[in-house]
Amino acid sequence: MRIAVVGLGAVGSAALRFLAQQGHEAVGYEQFVRGHTRGSSHGESRIYRLTYADPHYTRLMREAFPLWQALQAEASEELIVPCGVLWLGDANDPELNAIASALQSEGVPYEWLDSASLSERFPALRIEARERALFQREGGFLRASACVEANLRLAEAHGAVIREQTRVTRIDPQPSGVWLETESGERERYDRVLLTAGAWLPKLLPSLNLPLTVTRQTYAYFAVRPDAEPIFAPAQMPVWIEATRHFYGFPCDGRQAGVKVAWHRLGEVQDPDAPARPVDEADLAPLRECLARRLPDVLPKALSAATCLYTNAPDERFILQPLPDEPRMWLVSACSGHGFKFSILNAWRAVQHLTA
Ligand SMILES: Cc1cc2nc3c(=O)[nH]c(=O)nc-3n(C[C@H](O)[C@H](O)[C@H](O)COP(=O)(O)OP(=O)(O)OC[C@H]3O[C@@H](n4cnc5c(N)ncnc54)[C@H](O)[C@@H]3O)c2cc1C
Known part of the structure; x- marks a missing residue:
């Protein structure tokens, strides 16, 4: 045809x-x-993960993953970086608990880490004593x-x-x-x-x-303290997501300098044919606050930043x-x-x- x-x-x-x-x-x-x-x-980079509060998406990801693997094999280049996915949040965070239940119901293994075990396992990342982290290894990022x-x-x-x-x-x-x-x-x-x-x-x-709305979204790469660079490699650091707040970030992707951090929330409505407003201080300030909470070895200096469009369904x-x-x-x-x-x-x- x-x-x-x-x-x-x-x-x-x-x-x-x-x-x-x-x-x-x-x-x-x-x-x-x-x-x-x-x-x-x-x-x-784009995150791929089985960790959803709605197990429907966990099942979809299981179906999608072999298709990504087949693409990677046919392309003969690295497209999947399987560094695992880590969710961070309060010990009783409802989203964290919902994700854990969904993983259990789907028979997907995961681990809970407290502040001490997190620092030992993934030294770039921090949580507070009242928080915990859920690690699931069948996730990571796709080289978009x-x-x-x-x-x-x-x-x-x-x-x-x-x-x-x-x-x-x-x-x-x-x-x-x-x-x-x-x-x-x-x-x-x-x-x-x-x-x-x-x-x-x-x-x-x-x-x-x-019923679609288009919004302007942003992300930025921040510099890593030079002596700390090895702990930001995908072998030592997973993709991470803050439960409920929805800041998230990646290990060093090996292509672009620094580490990428973003905030998953709806940005301002954007006409896709109009130039998107460049990334400014108002976009970067919340990312810096998150870095101070989670990644003490990342410097506040943004090395690069970009805009991107979400097409949102209700x-x-x-x-x-x-x-x-x-x-x-x-x-x-x-x-x-x-x-x-x-x-x-x-x-x-x-x-x-x-x-x-
Ligand atoms: C900042 C950001 C972070 C994200 N993070 C994640 C993540 O971590 N994990 C995840 O799974 N997803 C993530 N997403 C979502 C994901 O990237 C998008 O859902 C996906 O890329 C959408 O792909 P698409 O093919 O539908 O749209 P697009 O990639 O926009 O493709 C549409 C294409 O159609 C072309 N086009 C439009 N109209 C016409 C026309 N009339 N004639 C010819 N060509 C036309 C456009 O130029 C464009 O190239 C993120 C998105 C953003 C913006």
């Missing part, structure tokens, strides 16, 4: 590779250059930009065509096929179309009134559905700030539906 994928971020790049692998005539449209930094999937590029490169190797700097402006379903029109006025016919336009989905499909769920009365077109969005880890699974499922 002749199948178009509109938007080549985490979801679209994976879908394009699956389609091309299955022998379809796959064409991917991307409005910017590949690997651009205006959407949601750029950067060195490299995953997207690996999918695109392999899709091309399997015969896919990638149209960069080509914005799709109109979708016109006809009995003869679905016609896509681009900004330059070109029209092409497809048997099926997968819409993976991330933060631009509401603009691409205004008549659907999708219940932090994902979109995976056909267009109303139009089974030749499917919508997929890895929404709500936690979708990268599941993007490959959502792409796989969408491809199965679309080509059934």
Whole structure:
């Protein structure tokens, strides 16, 4: 079949590779250059984890992980850094307890660490005496930009065509096929179309009134005290997340200087076509407070910082559905700030539906 994928971020790049692998005539449209930094999937790292309070996501992660492993094997490069995941919080934090119950119900092993055992095991990190930490080893981070590029490169190797700097402006379903029109006025016919336009989905499909809001998010890399660098390597430090407060961070990723820290909470509403306000002191100050609490060997100096978009669905769920009365077109969005880890699974499922 002749199948178009509109938007080549985490979801679209994976879908394009699956389609091309299955022998379809796959064409991917991307409005910017590949690997651009205006959407949601750029950067060195995204957390993957089984640790969710809702076991539904634990099960999804178990399904998604073999797909990431297969991508890594086919790409012959390191895309998964399995450093483990650590949750930190008050001893009676409700989220921490809910995660522990969900892991138990799913039969996933985990460990509790107190302040002394945490310092011994992961010397870069601190908790207070009234707190505890939950460590789960089947987590870590995915090399986000490299995953997207690996999918695109392999899709091309399997015969896919990638149209960069080509914005799709109109979708016109006809009995003869679905016609896509681009900004330059070109029209092409497809048997099926997968819409993976991330933060631009509401603009691409205004008549659907999708319940999505797009927000500006930020993250920053901070310098590590030079004599402490070894304890920030992934072999000695997991990805960490503060329960309830939702600050989180990574070990040194080996590519970008320093350590990355961010805050998972909704930022200000952002038009994806407008330039995002650059990272400023108001963004960095809460991150510094968190560093002072958790990572005493990290210096307050931000080495670099970036913005990124969340596409938020009301219940932090994902979109995976056909267009109303139009089974030749499917919508997929890895929404709500936690979708990268599941993007490959959502792409796989969408491809199965679309080509059934
Ligand atoms: C700061 C930050 C931290 C995050 N941390 C995590 C994490 O730790 N773990 C996790 O699992 N998830 C995380 N996420 C969420 C995850 O990164 C996103 O859910 C995921 O990357 C979304 O991918 P996407 O393919 O849906 O969107 P995108 O990557 O934005 O891709 C959509 C693409 O469509 C293109 N496009 C749009 N409209 C058109 C058009 N009309 N024509 C052609 N092309 C078009 C865009 O240019 C874009 O390239 C984080 C997100 C952010 C912003």
